[in-house]
Amino acid sequence: MKRGIDQSVEKTLRALLGEAKVLIRPGILDRYAGDALGSFRAFHAAPLLEALPDVVVIPETVEEVAAVVKLASEHRIPLVPYGGGTGVMGGAVPVNGGIVLDLKGLNRILKISPQDRAASVEAGVILEDLEMALNGEGLRLGHDPWSRPIATVGGAIATNGVGYLVAKYGPMGNQVLGLEVVLPNGEILATRGVPKAAGPSLHHLFIGSEGVFGIVTKATLQVFPLPEKRSLSALAFRSFDDGFHAVMELYRIGLQPSVVDFAEEPPFLPSSPHVTLYLGFEGLEEEVKALEKRALQICQHFGGTDLGTEKAAEFWKTRHRLAERYRKFLLNRPASTRRRLLSWPPFDYLHVALPASSVFEYRRRCQAILEAHGLSIKEWSLWGRPEFFSLLIYDIGFSGRKGQERMGRAVDEMIALAQDLGGSMEYCHGVGLKLAHLMEREWGKGLEVMRSLKQALDPLNIMNPGKLAL
Secondary structure, eight states: OOOSOOHHHHHHHHHHHOGGGEEOOHHHHHHTSOOSOOHHHHGGGGGGGGOOOSEEEOOOSHHHHHHHHHHHHHHTOOEEEEOSSOOSSSTTOOTTOOEEEEGGGOOOEEEEETTTTEEEEETTOBHHHHHHHHHTTTEEOSOOOTTTTTOBHHHHHHHTOOOTTHHHHOSGGGGEEEEEEEOTTSOEEEOOOSSOOSSSOGGGGTTTSTTSSOEEEEEEEEOEEOOSEEEEEEEEESSHHHHHHHHHHHHHTTOOOSEEEEEEOSSOOTTSOOEEEEEEEEESHHHHHHHHHHHHHHHHHTTOEEOOHHHHHHHHHTTTHHHHHHHHHTTTSOHHHHHHHTTOSOEEEEEEEOOGGGHHHHHHHHHHHHHHTTOEEEEEEEESEEEEEEEEEEOTTOOHHHHHHHHHHHHHHHHHHHHHTTOBSOSSSOOTTTTGGGHHHHHTHHHHHHHHHHHHHOTTOOBSTTGGGO
16 A cells, blocks of 8 residues: 655645645644544554554545545545544544544534435535424434534444443434445445335444545435423342343333433442443433333332432433543544554453343453453443443453463453354444454354455545454
């Protein structure tokens, strides 16, 4: 892969976009050299985070994106799409240098149709801005991640992210009706923005693909009516098992929560609640009242006790606080600084998808793996569904590079265990650089299929190289 760009390419970029939208200052290049993946959590991939782009461009139309892509294809220059910079897997790292395309210039909400329950928006639109615009039309977005104040529509689609409302609305990809994508040769592909089109759903090729097949520039999204009523409860359980059985019973009988956030946090002190379930419902008033009543009865049957509306309200009010802090203190810093600041304390988190019947076994065997590596658990949790299992781990006795290697080995073992139990290694944040080395184990024969698609669409391998092991 060719590294660097010559002056003629730079001159052409300026002619295409204008002086102000082509950036080459070292400080700017460092700012766009990565996302929210710290050096520690990258483990074996940490050296790849040091890469810098050769140039940053800020196109404002799909035609400008297409012109940049076509130019890059002609000169075999790598391209990396950049959204809000909130990814935590290194998906925005320009491992081979080249051009970073900051899509924040494509920030127009093109159409909101209450009658169609759909919105057409450009990829650089901030999720929070879209949510506010939809609310003004009596609608809402079904995707509400922690990063909503700064993450973009395109980034959410590229990682197929999940948020606090995944229990009701599913991951971001479920809400995509159609896409406009710039292909690696600079051509523009548009799929039909309706709930069902003839033949295979081609737009699904680009959902969760992290930009390796093309750059999403516009999306038609399914949106939803603002609910007549919302309810949110906070409940404490005696044990993880009790709370898990309560959640499982909700799903067994077909109850449809909008929010399920369930966590056990040490220290496991009998004197204070350490297993907490935040459970929410939304919809028609009669529906919510009935669902809430039945759900609380089930939770009480499994030993759940109400912690009060104030605790539930505080949880919901502060759910985006981490993003607000990230925007204030880290987002606009150089990537090298972010990597360093995000590497302390020494911790990592896993978000695996499992058959619900395997959760207890997985939890038990993960505990053994952590003990064998001298690591501690900070949290066991579910987010949205019983199958979406997460854990937060940390290293009390951190010892530099050896500690990083130890945690990296433990994480790989726990991911492999999830795969062996019939699950998937990540349901929330994508693959990026961090998990690319496990893609063959994850996909098996499917990786050959994906590589064939990559070769057909991007034979020069210019689209976000190094991601998804493609």
